[in-house]
Amino acid sequence: MTGAIFDIQRFSIHDGPGIRTTVFFKGCPLNCIWCHNPEGISRAPLLSFRPALCIGCGFCFRTCPAGCHRMEGGKHLFDRERCEACGRCAAECYPGALELVGREESAAEIMREVLRDKAFYDNSGGGLTLSGGEPLMQPDFAFELLCAARDAGLHCCVETCGFAARAALDLVRPKTDLFLFDIKETDRARHAELTGKPNDRILANLRHLHGTGADIILRLPIIPGVNDRPEHFKGIAALARDLPGLKGVEIMPYHQLGENKVGRFGLDQSRRAKASAPEPGVVEGWTGELRRRGVNVLTA
Numbered sequence: 001m002t003g004a005i006f007d008i009q010r011f012s013i014h015d016g017p018g019i020r021t022t023v024f025f026k027g028c029p030l031n032c033i034w035c036h037n038p039e040g041i042s043r044a045p046l047l048s049f050r051p052a053l054c055i056g057c058g059f060c061f062r063t064c065p066a067g068c069h070r071m072e073g074g075k076h077l078f079d080r081e082r083c084e085a086c087g088r089c090a091a092e093c094y095p096g097a098l099e100l101v102g103r104e105e106s107a108a109e110i111m112r113e114v115l116r117d118k119a120f121y122d123n124s125g126g127g128l129t130l131s132g133g134e135p136l137m138q139p140d141f142a143f144e145l146l147c148a149a150r151d152a153g154l155h156c157c158v159e160t161c162g163f164a165a166r167a168a169l170d171l172v173r174p175k176t177d178l179f180l181f182d183i184k185e186t187d188r189a190r191h192a193e194l195t196g197k198p199n200d201r202i203l204a205n206l207r208h209l210h211g212t213g214a215d216i217i218l219r220l221p222i223i224p225g226v227n228d229r230p231e232h233f234k235g236i237a238a239l240a241r242d243l244p245g246l247k248g249v250e251i252m253p254y255h256q257l258g259e260n261k262v263g264r265f266g267l268d269q270s271r272r273a274k275a276s277a278p279e280p281g282v283v284e285g286w287t288g289e290l291r292r293r294g295v296n297v298l299t300a
Protein backbone atom coordinates (compact mmCIF):
# COMPACT_ATOMS: atom_id res chain seq x y z
CA MET A 1 0.00 0.00 0.00
CA THR A 2 1.09 3.58 -0.58
CA GLY A 3 -0.16 6.83 0.94
CA ALA A 4 -0.26 10.40 -0.30
CA ILE A 5 2.10 12.68 1.61
CA PHE A 6 3.61 16.07 0.91
CA ASP A 7 6.51 16.37 3.31
CA ILE A 8 8.69 14.53 5.79
CA GLN A 9 10.17 16.92 8.31
CA ARG A 10 13.10 15.72 10.39
CA PHE A 11 14.14 17.22 13.73
CA SER A 12 10.68 18.56 14.59
CA ILE A 13 10.49 19.78 18.17
CA HIS A 14 6.92 21.12 18.25
CA ASP A 15 4.94 18.03 17.26
CA GLY A 16 5.03 16.01 20.46
CA PRO A 17 7.75 15.15 23.00
CA GLY A 18 11.46 15.11 22.15
CA ILE A 19 12.98 15.19 18.70
CA ARG A 20 10.63 13.79 16.09
CA THR A 21 10.10 13.20 12.42
CA THR A 22 6.75 14.50 11.19
CA VAL A 23 5.09 12.98 8.15
CA PHE A 24 2.56 15.29 6.49
CA PHE A 25 -0.38 13.51 4.88
CA LYS A 26 -2.16 14.91 1.83
CA GLY A 27 -5.89 15.59 2.06
CA CYS A 28 -7.95 17.40 4.68
CA PRO A 29 -11.74 17.55 5.19
CA LEU A 30 -11.54 21.11 6.58
CA ASN A 31 -10.58 24.34 4.88
CA CYS A 32 -9.51 26.71 7.65
CA ILE A 33 -9.27 30.36 6.69
CA TRP A 34 -5.81 30.56 8.30
CA CYS A 35 -4.47 27.20 7.08
CA HIS A 36 -0.68 27.07 7.46
CA ASN A 37 -0.36 24.07 5.13
CA PRO A 38 -2.83 24.82 2.34
CA GLU A 39 -0.88 22.56 -0.03
CA GLY A 40 -2.03 19.68 2.17
CA ILE A 41 -5.78 20.23 1.73
CA SER A 42 -6.19 18.54 -1.65
CA ARG A 43 -5.33 14.88 -1.91
CA ALA A 44 -3.86 15.39 -5.40
CA PRO A 45 -0.34 16.76 -5.99
CA LEU A 46 -0.03 20.49 -6.71
CA LEU A 47 2.54 22.39 -8.72
CA SER A 48 4.28 25.16 -6.82
CA PHE A 49 5.45 28.08 -8.96
CA ARG A 50 7.73 30.78 -7.57
CA PRO A 51 8.35 33.29 -10.40
CA ALA A 52 11.07 35.04 -8.36
CA LEU A 53 13.29 31.95 -8.79
CA CYS A 54 12.73 31.61 -12.56
CA ILE A 55 15.82 32.31 -14.67
CA GLY A 56 13.92 32.07 -17.96
CA CYS A 57 15.81 29.03 -19.28
CA GLY A 58 12.69 27.90 -21.15
CA PHE A 59 12.99 24.17 -20.36
CA CYS A 60 9.47 24.06 -18.92
CA PHE A 61 7.99 25.66 -22.06
CA ARG A 62 9.35 22.80 -24.16
CA THR A 63 8.58 20.04 -21.63
CA CYS A 64 4.96 20.67 -20.67
CA PRO A 65 2.63 18.48 -22.78
CA ALA A 66 -0.32 20.73 -21.92
CA GLY A 67 1.40 23.98 -22.95
CA CYS A 68 0.91 25.58 -19.55
CA HIS A 69 4.04 27.76 -19.62
CA ARG A 70 4.72 30.67 -21.92
CA MET A 71 6.69 33.89 -21.97
CA GLU A 72 4.85 37.11 -22.72
CA GLY A 73 6.43 40.55 -22.59
CA GLY A 74 9.41 39.14 -20.71
CA LYS A 75 7.08 37.62 -18.11
CA HIS A 76 6.71 33.89 -17.42
CA LEU A 77 2.98 33.09 -17.48
CA PHE A 78 1.65 29.83 -16.05
CA ASP A 79 -1.84 28.56 -16.93
CA ARG A 80 -2.71 26.51 -13.84
CA GLU A 81 -6.17 25.61 -15.16
CA ARG A 82 -4.64 23.26 -17.71
CA CYS A 83 -1.98 21.77 -15.44
CA GLU A 84 -2.35 18.04 -14.79
CA ALA A 85 0.36 18.01 -12.14
CA CYS A 86 2.46 15.46 -14.04
CA GLY A 87 5.63 17.04 -12.62
CA ARG A 88 7.63 16.93 -15.88
CA CYS A 89 8.37 20.66 -15.89
CA ALA A 90 9.45 20.60 -12.24
CA ALA A 91 11.92 17.82 -13.01
CA GLU A 92 13.56 20.12 -15.61
CA CYS A 93 13.57 23.27 -13.48
CA TYR A 94 17.09 23.58 -12.19
CA PRO A 95 16.63 26.63 -9.88
CA GLY A 96 13.55 25.11 -8.23
CA ALA A 97 11.02 27.71 -9.40
CA LEU A 98 8.72 24.79 -10.17
CA GLU A 99 8.17 22.02 -7.67
CA LEU A 100 5.62 19.23 -7.56
CA VAL A 101 4.29 18.92 -4.02
CA GLY A 102 2.64 15.62 -3.10
CA ARG A 103 3.76 12.07 -3.75
CA GLU A 104 2.81 8.46 -3.09
CA GLU A 105 5.13 6.53 -0.79
CA SER A 106 4.94 3.19 0.97
CA ALA A 107 5.24 2.83 4.73
CA ALA A 108 8.55 0.98 4.21
CA GLU A 109 9.99 3.90 2.19
CA ILE A 110 8.90 6.42 4.81
CA MET A 111 10.24 4.29 7.66
CA ARG A 112 13.65 4.11 5.98
CA GLU A 113 13.83 7.89 6.23
CA VAL A 114 12.31 8.05 9.71
CA LEU A 115 14.73 5.51 11.19
CA ARG A 116 17.76 7.56 10.14
CA ASP A 117 17.23 9.59 13.31
CA LYS A 118 16.45 6.75 15.70
CA ALA A 119 19.37 7.68 17.97
CA PHE A 120 17.91 11.18 18.40
CA TYR A 121 14.49 9.80 19.29
CA ASP A 122 16.01 7.40 21.80
CA ASN A 123 18.01 10.16 23.47
CA SER A 124 15.20 12.72 23.60
CA GLY A 125 12.06 10.63 24.11
CA GLY A 126 10.94 11.55 20.60
CA GLY A 127 9.61 9.51 17.71
CA LEU A 128 7.19 9.73 14.80
CA THR A 129 4.30 12.17 14.35
CA LEU A 130 1.62 11.89 11.68
CA SER A 131 0.24 15.26 10.64
CA GLY A 132 -1.07 16.91 7.50
CA GLY A 133 -3.55 17.69 6.04
CA GLU A 134 -5.42 15.08 8.04
CA PRO A 135 -3.79 11.67 8.59
CA LEU A 136 -7.12 10.03 9.44
CA MET A 137 -8.30 10.65 5.86
CA GLN A 138 -6.00 7.72 4.99
CA PRO A 139 -6.66 5.49 8.00
CA ASP A 140 -5.30 2.21 6.64
CA PHE A 141 -2.07 3.82 5.58
CA ALA A 142 -1.75 5.71 8.87
CA PHE A 143 -2.30 2.42 10.70
CA GLU A 144 0.35 0.63 8.64
CA LEU A 145 2.86 3.38 9.32
CA LEU A 146 2.09 3.44 13.04
CA CYS A 147 2.45 -0.35 13.26
CA ALA A 148 5.85 -0.17 11.55
CA ALA A 149 6.97 2.62 13.86
CA ARG A 150 5.78 0.78 16.95
CA ASP A 151 7.57 -2.38 15.79
CA ALA A 152 10.74 -0.27 15.58
CA GLY A 153 10.21 0.91 19.16
CA LEU A 154 9.19 4.50 18.32
CA HIS A 155 6.87 6.75 20.32
CA CYS A 156 3.94 7.65 18.03
CA CYS A 157 1.84 10.82 17.89
CA VAL A 158 -1.12 11.57 15.65
CA GLU A 159 -2.09 15.18 15.06
CA THR A 160 -5.72 15.36 13.99
CA CYS A 161 -8.37 17.97 13.30
CA GLY A 162 -10.84 15.43 14.69
CA PHE A 163 -13.14 15.53 11.67
CA ALA A 164 -12.76 11.84 10.92
CA ALA A 165 -14.76 8.63 10.76
CA ARG A 166 -15.05 7.03 14.19
CA ALA A 167 -13.73 3.79 12.71
CA ALA A 168 -10.54 5.58 11.61
CA LEU A 169 -9.97 6.91 15.10
CA ASP A 170 -10.58 3.51 16.66
CA LEU A 171 -8.22 1.88 14.19
CA VAL A 172 -5.21 4.05 15.02
CA ARG A 173 -5.98 4.47 18.74
CA PRO A 174 -4.13 1.33 19.99
CA LYS A 175 -0.99 2.26 18.04
CA THR A 176 -0.90 5.91 19.13
CA ASP A 177 0.88 7.05 22.29
CA LEU A 178 -0.35 10.64 22.16
CA PHE A 179 -3.02 12.47 20.21
CA LEU A 180 -2.50 16.16 19.36
CA PHE A 181 -6.16 17.06 18.90
CA ASP A 182 -6.93 20.44 17.32
CA ILE A 183 -9.79 22.55 18.64
CA LYS A 184 -10.20 25.52 16.38
CA GLU A 185 -13.41 27.12 17.59
CA THR A 186 -15.87 26.07 20.30
CA ASP A 187 -18.89 27.88 18.81
CA ARG A 188 -20.62 25.59 16.31
CA ALA A 189 -21.69 28.23 13.77
CA ARG A 190 -18.36 30.05 13.89
CA HIS A 191 -16.52 26.76 13.46
CA ALA A 192 -18.46 26.13 10.26
CA GLU A 193 -17.72 29.65 9.07
CA LEU A 194 -14.00 29.41 9.77
CA THR A 195 -13.28 25.83 8.70
CA GLY A 196 -16.10 24.89 6.34
CA LYS A 197 -17.60 22.29 8.74
CA PRO A 198 -19.47 22.44 12.07
CA ASN A 199 -17.71 21.01 15.11
CA ASP A 200 -20.23 18.37 16.27
CA ARG A 201 -18.36 15.39 14.89
CA ILE A 202 -15.04 16.74 16.17
CA LEU A 203 -16.33 17.20 19.71
CA ALA A 204 -18.06 13.80 19.68
CA ASN A 205 -14.81 12.16 18.52
CA LEU A 206 -12.85 13.99 21.20
CA ARG A 207 -15.20 12.79 23.94
CA HIS A 208 -15.10 9.26 22.55
CA LEU A 209 -11.32 9.24 22.42
CA HIS A 210 -11.09 10.63 25.93
CA GLY A 211 -13.45 7.88 27.05
CA THR A 212 -11.02 5.24 25.79
CA GLY A 213 -8.32 6.59 28.12
CA ALA A 214 -6.12 7.86 25.28
CA ASP A 215 -3.44 10.45 26.07
CA ILE A 216 -4.62 13.70 24.48
CA ILE A 217 -3.23 17.22 24.26
CA LEU A 218 -5.61 19.81 22.83
CA ARG A 219 -3.98 22.12 20.32
CA LEU A 220 -5.50 25.55 20.00
CA PRO A 221 -4.67 27.58 16.90
CA ILE A 222 -5.39 31.13 18.03
CA ILE A 223 -5.75 33.71 15.29
CA PRO A 224 -5.83 37.37 16.32
CA GLY A 225 -9.17 38.96 15.47
CA VAL A 226 -10.66 35.60 14.48
CA ASN A 227 -10.96 33.27 17.48
CA ASP A 228 -9.14 35.07 20.31
CA ARG A 229 -12.52 35.81 21.85
CA PRO A 230 -13.32 35.48 25.57
CA GLU A 231 -16.28 33.25 24.62
CA HIS A 232 -13.94 30.81 22.88
CA PHE A 233 -11.55 30.74 25.85
CA LYS A 234 -14.57 30.15 28.07
CA GLY A 235 -15.65 27.32 25.76
CA ILE A 236 -12.18 25.77 25.98
CA ALA A 237 -12.27 25.94 29.77
CA ALA A 238 -15.68 24.24 29.82
CA LEU A 239 -14.43 21.53 27.47
CA ALA A 240 -11.29 20.94 29.56
CA ARG A 241 -13.40 20.66 32.73
CA ASP A 242 -15.52 17.98 31.04
CA LEU A 243 -12.43 16.00 30.03
CA PRO A 244 -10.36 15.54 33.20
CA GLY A 245 -8.02 13.02 31.60
CA LEU A 246 -6.57 15.60 29.17
CA LYS A 247 -2.82 16.08 29.40
CA GLY A 248 -3.34 19.81 28.86
CA VAL A 249 -3.62 22.31 26.04
CA GLU A 250 -1.07 23.96 23.78
CA ILE A 251 -1.61 27.33 22.21
CA MET A 252 -0.58 27.49 18.56
CA PRO A 253 -0.20 31.20 17.78
CA TYR A 254 -0.97 32.24 14.22
CA HIS A 255 1.98 32.60 11.87
CA GLN A 256 1.98 33.85 8.31
CA LEU A 257 3.85 31.02 6.59
CA GLY A 258 0.66 29.81 4.92
CA GLU A 259 0.09 33.17 3.26
CA ASN A 260 3.02 32.91 0.84
CA LYS A 261 1.98 29.40 -0.06
CA VAL A 262 -1.41 30.58 -1.28
CA GLY A 263 0.30 32.41 -4.15
CA ARG A 264 2.77 29.62 -4.86
CA PHE A 265 -0.02 27.07 -5.28
CA GLY A 266 -2.55 29.39 -6.95
CA LEU A 267 -5.11 28.86 -4.17
CA ASP A 268 -8.19 30.95 -3.45
CA GLN A 269 -7.17 34.07 -1.50
CA SER A 270 -10.68 35.40 -0.99
CA ARG A 271 -11.59 33.37 2.13
CA ARG A 272 -8.24 33.83 3.83
CA ALA A 273 -8.08 35.50 7.24
CA LYS A 274 -6.42 38.90 7.25
CA ALA A 275 -4.32 38.43 10.35
CA SER A 276 -0.84 39.10 11.66
CA ALA A 277 1.28 37.01 13.96
CA PRO A 278 0.67 38.05 17.59
CA GLU A 279 3.33 39.75 19.67
CA PRO A 280 4.76 37.56 22.46
CA GLY A 281 2.94 39.63 25.09
CA VAL A 282 -0.37 38.85 23.40
CA VAL A 283 0.28 35.11 23.58
CA GLU A 284 1.09 35.45 27.27
CA GLY A 285 -2.25 37.24 27.69
CA TRP A 286 -4.11 34.29 26.11
CA THR A 287 -2.17 31.86 28.28
CA GLY A 288 -2.99 33.85 31.40
CA GLU A 289 -6.66 34.05 30.50
CA LEU A 290 -6.93 30.28 29.99
CA ARG A 291 -5.00 29.57 33.19
CA ARG A 292 -7.27 31.90 35.16
CA ARG A 293 -10.15 29.82 33.88
CA GLY A 294 -8.46 26.68 35.25
CA VAL A 295 -7.00 25.32 32.01
CA ASN A 296 -3.67 23.47 32.13
CA VAL A 297 -1.74 25.36 29.43
CA LEU A 298 1.45 23.50 28.52
CA THR A 299 3.08 26.22 26.42
CA ALA A 300 3.32 29.97 26.76
Ligand code: SF4
Nearest residue numbers: 028030032035133161
Ligand atom coordinates in the same frame (compact mmCIF):
# COMPACT_ATOMS: atom_id res chain seq x y z
S1 SF4 B 1 -7.26 21.22 9.57
FE1 SF4 B 1 -5.12 21.87 9.35
S2 SF4 B 1 -4.54 21.21 7.28
FE2 SF4 B 1 -6.78 21.13 7.40
S3 SF4 B 1 -7.44 23.09 6.57
FE3 SF4 B 1 -7.32 23.31 8.79
S4 SF4 B 1 -5.27 24.10 9.21
FE4 SF4 B 1 -5.27 23.31 7.11
Ligand code: SF4
Nearest residue numbers: 054055057058060093
Ligand atom coordinates in the same frame (compact mmCIF):
# COMPACT_ATOMS: atom_id res chain seq x y z
S1 SF4 C 1 12.33 25.62 -16.14
FE1 SF4 C 1 12.23 26.84 -14.25
S2 SF4 C 1 13.79 28.41 -14.52
FE2 SF4 C 1 13.43 27.53 -16.54
S3 SF4 C 1 11.85 28.88 -17.44
FE3 SF4 C 1 10.79 27.20 -16.45
S4 SF4 C 1 10.32 27.98 -14.39
FE4 SF4 C 1 11.89 29.30 -15.25
Ligand code: SF4
Nearest residue numbers: 064083084086087089
Ligand atom coordinates in the same frame (compact mmCIF):
# COMPACT_ATOMS: atom_id res chain seq x y z
S1 SF4 D 1 3.10 19.70 -14.01
FE1 SF4 D 1 2.91 18.76 -16.06
S2 SF4 D 1 1.00 19.63 -16.87
FE2 SF4 D 1 1.58 20.89 -15.12
S3 SF4 D 1 2.71 22.59 -15.99
FE3 SF4 D 1 4.23 21.01 -15.43
S4 SF4 D 1 4.52 19.75 -17.23
FE4 SF4 D 1 2.68 20.97 -17.54
